[in-house]
Amino acid sequence: xxxxxxxxxxxxxxxxxxxxxxxxxxxxxxxxxxxxxxxxxxxxxxxxxxxxxxxxxxxxxxxxxxxxxxxxxxxxxxxxxxxxxxxxxxxxxxxxxxxxxxxxxxxxxxxxxxxxxxxxxxxxxxxxxxxxxxxxxxxxxxxxxxxxxxxxxxxxxxxxxxxxxxxxxxxxxxxxxxxxxxxxxxxxxxxxxxxxxxxxxxxxxxxxxxxxxxxxxxxxxxxxxxxxxxxxxxxxxxxxxxxxxxxxxxxxxxxxxxxxxxxxxxxxxxxxxxxxxxxxxxxxxxxxxxxxxxxxxxxxxxxxxxxxxxxxxxxxxxxxxxxxxxxxxxxxxxxxxxxxxxxxxxxxxx
Amino acid sequence: xxxxxxxxxxxxxxxxxxxxxxxxxxxxxxxxxxxxxxxxxxxxxxxxxxxxxxxxxxxxxxxxxxxxxxxxxxxxxxxxxxxxxxxxxxxxxxxxxxxxxxxxxxxxxxxxxxxxxxxxxxxxxxxxxxxxxxxxxxxxxxxxxxxxxxxxxxxxxxxxxxxxxxxxxxxxxxxxxxxxxxxxxxxxxxxxxxxxxxxxxxxxxxxxxxxxxxxxxxxxxxxxxxxxxxxxxxxxxxxxxxxxxxxxxxxxxxxxxxxxxxxxxxxxxxxxxxxxxxxxxxxxxxxxxxxxxx
Amino acid sequence: xxxxxxxxxxxxxxxxxxxxxxxxxxxxxxxxxxxxxxxxxxxxxxxxxxxxxxxxxxxxxxxxxxxxxxxxxxxxxxxxxxxxxxxxxxxxxxxxxxxxxxxxxxxxxxxxxxxxxxxxxxxxxxxxxxxxxxxxxxxxxxxxxxxxxxxxxxxxxxxxxxxxxxxxxxxxxxxxxxxxxxxxxxxxxxxxxxxxxxxxxxxxxxxxxxxxxxxxxxxxxxxxxxxxxxxxxxxxxxxxxxxxxxxxxxxxxxxxxxxxxxxxxxxxxxxxxxxxxxxxxx
Ligand SMILES: Nc1ncnc2c1ncn2[C@@H]1O[C@H](COP(=O)(O)OP(=O)(O)OP(=O)(O)O)[C@@H](O)[C@H]1O
Ligand SMILES: [Mg+2]
Numbered sequence: 001x002x003x004x005x006x007x008x009x010x011x012x013x014x015x016x017x018x019x020x021x022x023x024x025x026x027x028x029x030x031x032x033x034x035x036x037x038x039x040x041x042x043x044x045x046x047x048x049x050x051x052x053x054x055x056x057x058x059x060x061x062x063x064x065x066x067x068x069x070x071x072x073x074x075x076x077x078x079x080x081x082x083x084x085x086x087x088x089x090x091x092x093x094x095x096x097x098x099x100x101x102x103x104x105x106x107x108x109x110x111x112x113x114x115x116x117x118x119x120x121x122x123x124x125x126x127x128x129x130x131x132x133x134x135x136x137x138x139x140x141x142x143x144x145x146x147x148x149x150x151x152x153x154x155x156x157x158x159x160x161x162x163x164x165x166x167x168x169x170x171x172x173x174x175x176x177x178x179x180x181x182x183x184x185x186x187x188x189x190x191x192x193x194x195x196x197x198x199x200x201x202x203x204x205x206x207x208x209x210x211x212x213x214x215x216x217x218x219x220x221x222x223x224x225x226x227x228x229x230x231x232x233x234x235x236x237x238x239x240x241x242x243x244x245x246x247x248x249x250x251x252x253x254x255x256x257x258x259x260x261x262x263x264x265x266x267x268x269x270x271x272x273x274x275x276x277x278x279x280x281x282x283x284x285x286x287x288x289x290x291x292x293x294x295x296x297x298x299x300x301x302x303x304x305x306x307x308x309x310x311x312x313x314x315x316x317x318x319x320x321x322x323x324x325x326x327x328x329x330x331x332x333x334x335x336x337x338x339x340x341x342x343x344x345x346x347x348x349x350x
Numbered sequence: 351x352x353x354x355x356x357x358x359x360x361x362x363x364x365x366x367x368x369x370x371x372x373x374x375x376x377x378x379x380x381x382x383x384x385x386x387x388x389x390x391x392x393x394x395x396x397x398x399x400x401x402x403x404x405x406x407x408x409x410x411x412x413x414x415x416x417x418x419x420x421x422x423x424x425x426x427x428x429x430x431x432x433x434x435x436x437x438x439x440x441x442x443x444x445x446x447x448x449x450x451x452x453x454x455x456x457x458x459x460x461x462x463x464x465x466x467x468x469x470x471x472x473x474x475x476x477x478x479x480x481x482x483x484x485x486x487x488x489x490x491x492x493x494x495x496x497x498x499x500x501x502x503x504x505x506x507x508x509x510x511x512x513x514x515x516x517x518x519x520x521x522x523x524x525x526x527x528x529x530x531x532x533x534x535x536x537x538x539x540x541x542x543x544x545x546x547x548x549x550x551x552x553x554x555x556x557x558x559x560x561x562x563x564x565x566x567x568x569x570x571x572x573x574x575x576x577x578x579x580x581x582x583x584x585x586x587x588x589x590x591x592x593x594x595x596x597x598x599x600x601x602x603x604x605x606x607x608x609x610x611x612x613x614x615x616x617x618x619x620x621x622x623x624x625x626x627x628x629x630x631x632x633x634x635x636x637x638x639x640x641x642x643x644x
Numbered sequence: 645x646x647x648x649x650x651x652x653x654x655x656x657x658x659x660x661x662x663x664x665x666x667x668x669x670x671x672x673x674x675x676x677x678x679x680x681x682x683x684x685x686x687x688x689x690x691x692x693x694x695x696x697x698x699x700x701x702x703x704x705x706x707x708x709x710x711x712x713x714x715x716x717x718x719x720x721x722x723x724x725x726x727x728x729x730x731x732x733x734x735x736x737x738x739x740x741x742x743x744x745x746x747x748x749x750x751x752x753x754x755x756x757x758x759x760x761x762x763x764x765x766x767x768x769x770x771x772x773x774x775x776x777x778x779x780x781x782x783x784x785x786x787x788x789x790x791x792x793x794x795x796x797x798x799x800x801x802x803x804x805x806x807x808x809x810x811x812x813x814x815x816x817x818x819x820x821x822x823x824x825x826x827x828x829x830x831x832x833x834x835x836x837x838x839x840x841x842x843x844x845x846x847x848x849x850x851x852x853x854x855x856x857x858x859x860x861x862x863x864x865x866x867x868x869x870x871x872x873x874x875x876x877x878x879x880x881x882x883x884x885x886x887x888x889x890x891x892x893x894x895x896x897x898x899x900x901x902x903x904x905x906x907x908x909x910x911x912x913x914x915x916x917x918x919x920x921x922x923x924x925x926x
Contacts, residue, residue, distance in 0.1 A: 074823060088818070099825050358749055374798060375762060385779070471876060486673065617776070
């Protein structure tokens with residue numbers, strides 16, 4: 001087990017394609033880091049540079065105390081779980097798990113012991129003699145996990161490992177991965193698209209955008225205090241409503257503006273921060289038309305259209321709204337709930 | 351051309367891996383071919399003492415040489431005849447077999463094995479059957495008043511080698527046609543049936559056009575086969591005769607170079623053959639590329 | 645089937661049975677002829693029913709040869725053919741696998757150049773460069789040897805391209821996973837690539853064995869020593885050698901023995917054969 005230190009890491013692909021730019025990140029021993037970001041932002045590239053599957057074109061990478069820039073993947077003491085699992089189709093599950101150990105010259109009985117232990121932990125003992133072809137998607141996923149676990153590496157690298165599973169299995173495997181990581185305390189890097197995985201799995205969340213880190217923090221911190229417009233929009237589902245200061249008129253809003261930090265011209269409000277009644281404190285007032293009510297059990301969504309500029313507003317509600325579709329409604333939010341941003345810098349202003 | 355995105359880094363290993371193939375190719379393919387190119391521009395005197403550089407004289411002589419022009423003609427007839435005969439019979443078999451459900455595999459088994467018979471052996475087999483004195487077919491033909499003797503009749507000799515060469519190639523064409531027929535979507539045929547097309551019409555308006563890429567591919571392959579792989583058929587039976595009637599180009603190169611020892615002319619003939627192969631290969635590969643693309 | 649026409653089916657079966665008969669006929673005649681004594685061929689036509697001399701004829705060609713059939717014993721020629729066919733097959737497969745591996749899994753200067761060199765072999769069949777190739781082999785002292793019979797024929801663009809195409813379909817992650825598992829180029833080739841290619845190798849094996857066994861022009865050129873005659877070319881010496889009518893019963897016994905091994909290979913490995921044929925496209 002080891003810490004990972006990433007210093008000014010960058011990647012330029014052949015043909016001058018910049019995928020990752022000047023990344024700095026210290027990952028503590030045993031920490032679970034989740035990398036999120038939109039498609040093409042460089043998550044896989046970063047992970048694969050750490051794995052040694054892509055050459056590092058700029059910066060330094062340390063695993064433990066060792067600089068590993070030039071090392072082969074096998075020499076870095078990491079294990080990787082691939083999105084399509086990449087199980088060796090011609091080998092049995094047993095040999096899939098054992099292959100890495102054999103190549104490292106482990107004695108036979110040690111291999112046997114480790115494979116059996118890992119198989120037991122993942123409940124795949126009964127499949128050890130089967131070929132991957134004869135397994136279900138979920139079982140294959142477990143074997144892929146097993147191949148990583150059996151090596152007891154310094155770090156696990158997982159690139160969207162659950163995205164090929166159906167929704168239900170995904171939830172189940174998510175929980176199992178979390179429990180496993182808690183138990184084994186192996187440093188882990190986990191790449192995902194999925195909001196829920198991002199929020200629930202990691203100790204820390206790293207939000208990437210166009211090859212740069214936008215924000216690093218615990219999932220709840222990132223949710224509660226997005227540092228940039230990008231993070232504000234990207235984290236949270238449904239995503240945050242963003243209003244331009246210029247579109248909010250009326251005395252109430254003019255008063256509210258006085259209580260916002262200097263330089264604020266974009267106001268962010270999450271769907272669950274909007275209210276039907278005006279609070280006593282300084283607040284924002286939004287005059288809207290009800291477009292659609294979407295009841296969905298515990299949490300329902302109300303879609304509104306802002307009168308001043310016609311933009312869409314999403315509001316989370318509990319139970320029937322007071323006004324029917326097509327009717328006019330005013331909604332409110334206290335200034336204290338507003339996420340204030342500056343549109344030029346894209347950063348938070350408070 | 352593509353590689354994998356990720357590759358091994360090794361300075362000399364790839365060259366080592368390629369070495370056997372490349373060395374053999376250079377020594378036994380490229381070097382002799384360039385020798386042929388070079389020799390085609392030379393002429394040796396009768397005793398092999400002096401060689402002179404004659405530019406394209408060997409080629410010019412070839413095209414005014416009656417024997418060579420005859421060989422071109424013979425090759426054309428042989429290639430076209432073999433291709434047509436073999437492909438049409440194979441297509442007929444494939445269409446019939448494709449109708450079968452239970453007996454399909456059995457028929458296929460009976461039709462594929464001639465592929466394994468060497469051209470030379472195919473020649474000998476038919477040579478035997480058509481043997482003028484003891485053969486079965488001449489005996490049967492005699493009853494129709496046809497006198498069969500391929501030892502003296504050039505047309506009959508040609509027919510004999512065409513039959514032998516085509517017989518061996520039926521398997522190959524059959525398998526490709528059958529694969530092609532099986533990939534014709536059944537819904538198309540049903541749609542045509544609903545549109546009121548009868549069996550025969552359905553075949554010629556729907557199925558056959560869909561087979562045209564395979565037909566074209568097989569045409570090229572068969573012409574290549576007839577021109578270059580049938581040396582054995584000729585050599586083991588007619589030996590080019592009677593009176594040059596079956597002296598195809600490949601056989602003539604061999605005779606002129608090995609038996610006649612006319613190196614310059616033989617080399618020039620080799621060069622012409624190379625040009626033909628190059629053209630046919632290019633046609634074939636452009637076609638395959640297209641097929642991969644759609 | 646759109647409509648199952650009863651008469652159409654009967655017609656189809658008739659055509660096919662007739663066709664199969666036509667295809668089988670020459671070989672049937674050969675088998676029959678090989679069971680008759682030599683006297684049969686002196687009078688009248690080829691018989692259509694078996695005779696009683698099969699054992700005698702096959703024994704003669706297999707083990708006596710020269711004196712009565714004008715060739716060395718067939719057993720030696722069969723052996724030579726087998727050695728040549730196996731050498732060509734294994735040689736082609738090995739060097740093609742290695743080249744395809746280099747071309748797909750390495751990036752190096754002149755890669756494309758080498759690819760085109762290999763491609764050139766497609767355009768230069770032996771038949772078009774007979775004399776100079778013979779000269780090269782003669783200069784290297786490879787006449788009348790198994791090396792001479794096989795090595796010049798083992799370059800193969802077709803097999804290289806087929807393996808290249810197959811390697812390209814193997815997911816990228818297979819290499820990545822095995823590198824994480826500590827496999828270098830050799831281990832990857834041996835533990836992952838070869839086992840994954842096994843059906844392709846088997847399919848090509850069938851095609852190439854037949855190709856090797858059926859070689860005719862090449863052994864004809866480079867063997868003058870009867871100890872290196874292969875069976876397919878040996879037959880020609882029996883048919884056209886000498887002025888008298890060939891000894892048909894012995895020729896046909898030889899023909900049957902020469903055709904048998906590759907035919908058996910096809911019949912027993914029909915599925916692999918069809919795969920090999922239709923996927924290599926030549
Ligand atoms: N081998 C390559 N050569 C050139 N550019 C590449 C290569 N691989 C990736 N890129 C580019 O680098 C950028 C980052 O790619 P990367 O695969 O890291 O994205 P990602 O965040 O993993 O996306 P996704 O969520 O879709 O998997 C993209 O713009 C991509 O087009
Ligand atoms: Mg990715």
